[in-house]
Amino acid sequence: GDSVTQMEGPVTLSEEAFLTINCTYTATGYPSLFWYVQYPGEGLQLLLKATKADDKGSNKGFEATYRKETTSFHLEKGSVQVSDSAVYFCALPYSSASKIIFGSGTRLSIRP
């Protein structure tokens, strides 16, 4: 069935470091792909999305490219800030229902 696998955390980086959080998926067809972010004490919010292969989603300095060949949607940011500390979730829709599957989440902590 459809599934999402993302790298386990926690990930701890220094401010201004380069960030990559890996996400791979298994799905029927070519679904849209999403990254959500959960800041401490809050619900999730959509960070970025890509609706077809080779699309690049971007927001707040984060980017992710939909790679059909490697079934991946890795999240990247060139220079992280302390305010980026949060939990990041990769997600995709079920192929046959109005539901979204979430990965297990990756906790990111940025040191000043």
Added chain:
Amino acid sequence: DGGITQSPKYLFRKEGQNVTLSCEQNLNHDAMYWYRQDPGQGLRLIYYSQIVNDFQKGDIAEGYSVSREKKESFPLTVTSAQKNPTAFYLCASSTKRDATNTGELFFGEGSRLTVL
């Protein structure tokens, strides 16, 4: 302000008690969802509803019940049959019946349930 309101934010329950978590949205969204979040397991779907008076089980519905009598409200009851109810519960809604088109779910701030 438009959004989703969950209450209570924190809730303590004794074993054997039922408890109801409230979720209200004023976004005029058709679809609403309940997720459970446990450390290291991400979000798991409990129930979802695409229209008033209709709802479907998600992946972990056992021990939970819901109702959808009004478009803006989707309360979740955690029953005594739920074996391990201590968790963070998130309610969400979407603009269309098929949230998969846009992927954009709007989430509340969550309710943390602790069973004593």
